[in-house]
Amino acid sequence: MIDSIQDIQKILLKWFGENGRHWIPWKLKKNGSIPRPGESISPYEIWIAEVMLQQTQLKVVIPYWEKWIKSFPSLNDLAEAKEQNVLLLWQGLGYYSRAKRIYQSSKLLLKFVENNKSFNPLSWPLEMDQWMSLPGIGRNTAGSIISSAFDLPTPILDGNVKRIFSRLIANENTKGKNLKRLWELSSLFISTDSPRNINQALMDFGAMVCTPKKPNCFTCPLQNHCVAYMKYDPINFPKKEVKKSKPHEEIGIGLIFNKSGELLIDQRLESSSMGGMWEFPGGKKTSEETIEETIEREIREELGIIVRTGKRLISFDHLYTHKKLSFTVHICIWESGQPQSLASQKFLWVFPDQLFNFPFPAANTKIISALHKHLGIENKKP
Numbered sequence: 001m002i003d004s005i006q007d008i009q010k011i012l013l014k015w016f017g018e019n020g021r022h023w024i025p026w027k028l029k030k031n032g033s034i035p036r037p038g039e040s041i042s043p044y045e046i047w048i049a050e051v052m053l054q055q056t057q058l059k060v061v062i063p064y065w066e067k068w069i070k071s072f073p074s075l076n077d078l079a080e081a082k083e084q085n086v087l088l089l090w091q092g093l094g095y096y097s098r099a100k101r102i103y104q105s106s107k108l109l110l111k112f113v114e115n116n117k118s119f120n121p122l123s124w125p126l127e128m129d130q131w132m133s134l135p136g137i138g139r140n141t142a143g144s145i146i147s148s149a150f151d152l153p154t155p156i157l158d159g160n161v162k163r164i165f166s167r168l169i170a171n172e173n174t175k176g177k178n179l180k181r182l183w184e185l186s187s188l189f190i191s192t193d194s195p196r197n198i199n200q201a202l203m204d205f206g207a208m209v210c211t212p213k214k215p216n217c218f219t220c221p222l223q224n225h226c227v228a229y230m231k232y233d234p235i236n237f238p239k240k241e242v243k244k245s246k247p248h249e250e251i252g253i254g255l256i257f258n259k260s261g262e263l264l265i266d267q268r269l270e271s272s273s274m275g276g277m278w279e280f281p282g283g284k285k286t287s288e289e290t291i292e293e294t295i296e297r298e299i300r301e302e303l304g305i306i307v308r309t310g311k312r313l314i315s316f317d318h319l320y321t322h323k324k325l326s327f328t329v330h331i332c333i334w335e336s337g338q339p340q341s342l343a344s345q346k347f348l349w350v351f352p353d354q355l356f357n358f359p360f361p362a363a364n365t366k367i368i369s370a371l372h373k374h375l376g377i378e379n380k381k382p
Contacts, residue, residue: 002168002185004225009191009198011221016201019208024058026065027148027200035151037194040121043149044075050141050148051102055095055321058207064093075118079106087276087359094362096274101136108134121149128154139183144199153195155186160206165189166238167210167228174238210234248324252294253282254332255371256307262349263371265358266303269345276345278358280329280367291328303347305337314370318363329367353377 002008022034026045035041048068052061071089072078078086083103090099109125110118117123125131131142143154157165162174165182174182191198209216215234217223228234256264265278283298285291292309299307309330318325339347350358352375355368372378 002188002225005188008168008222008225009189011225012201012205013191013194013197015209015221016197016204020201020204021207025062035196037196038151040150041148042119042121043124043145044118045069046145046148047105048102050144051098051136052093054098054136054141056093060093064090075106075110075113076115078103079110083276084359088357091359092362092365096277096361098136100276101134105134105136124149126150126152147190147195147199151194151196153190153192154199155183155190156199156202157183157186158203158206160210161186161202163212163238164202164206164210167215167234168222168226170227170232170237172237172239178238246319246322246324248326250285250291250294250326250328251282252285252291252298253280253327253329253367254295254299254307254309255280255313255329255367256299256305256332256334258334258349260349262351263355264303264339264347264349265355266341266344266347269343274361276359278348278360279364282329292330295330295332299332302343303337304340304342306335307332308335309333313374314367316363316366318366325363327363327367329370 026049027034027041029035029039029041045065049061049065052065052068068089071085072081081103083100086099086103087096090096093099112125112130113120113123126146128139128142128146131137131145132139137145140157143156144158146152146154147156157179162182165171165185166174169181169185171178171182189198189202209220210222213235217226217229217234220226220229223229226234228237258264264281266281268275268277268279270276281299281302282295283302285294289297295309296307299305310333311331313329313331315326315328318327341347352368352371355371360368
């Protein structure tokens with residue numbers, strides 16, 4: 001372990017005072033000023049941001065967070081909202097289970113703090129286990145919420161902090177015993193004098209100086225404390241896992257209109273990936289069929305109707321964390337049968353200019369935009 005933690009703390013806090021990201025909106029008081037040492041600020045905005053930041057970069061999160069706070073300015077507003085409106089606001093951020101967990105947690109938190117006390121930070125949970133009992137809140141997220149909102153000494157270990165500690169002690173990986181070692185180091189590092197600032201300093205330092213690919217080692221104020229810099233190449237710490245090639249799937253999508261010009265959409269089962277979101281009917285192509293046959297088969301299995309594929313509207317690729325999907329979208333002719341929810345919660349007929357009022361997975365945004373262009377409809381994406 002490091003034998004000069006206090007020295008490193010001083011260096012980090014000095015660096016943070018001069019270079020830190022003091023502008024992050026959820027880290028500030030309502031009037032935009034920086035909270036004083038020991039002063040509590042609203043946990044609501046911090047909690048929302050911290051969950052958004054799971055798997056997502058700060059620059060992507062900020063506009064989503066701003067829109068969220070405008071739509072749901074308080075815990076009460078969120079807990080009383082409709083889940084569909086929550087999912088709609090999350091659209092495009094990915095990992096939609098996070099939005100559902102926030103929504104579930106809002107109701108649990110409201111019971112904890114009570115309606116008339118939700119604006120008082122000290123009526124919120126102050127303990128790690130209280131936050132970690134909520135859906136989607138792990139040790140790092142809980143620690144970051146508590147230290148940021150209440151200035152209490154709770155350790156964190158996000159990707160930035162793991163990387164800094166791994167380089168300081170030349171730690172090769174972040175799993176098993178090594179992960180436990182990093183948590184122990186984070187616990188030692190957390191300052192009782194300024195826990196909010198030391199945690200934010202670590203996160204900012206990892207994002208701005210001790211970066212993954214091109215760390216600024218030559219100007220780094222921690223040079224003399226960094227084993228990876230003095231003995232090895234910091235870029236090799238922690239060691240990166242060999243990326244496996246992503247499986248590739250072809251997806252056929254059908255756009256079905258009725259005589260009134262409405263389009264058929266259906267809602268995913270809650271038990272499925274991205275449950276509760278809306279989609280256009282279709283599914284995965286097998287090796288024995290054409291994409292047109294895929295669309296006709298999937299719609300028959302999904303909705304119990306017979307369609308014939310017509311004009312191709314768009315083809316595009318969409319990358320997920322774990323796979324690559326190639327979409328082909330055809331406008332279909334509805335030939336027979338009445339739609340049934342055979343593999344979904346329900347279906348709806350909606351006019352094309354209303355589609356952006358429903359929460360769709362991100363890939364569907366391209367389909368909607370292409371359809372609007374095809375029909376000569378002004379793109380009304382919010």
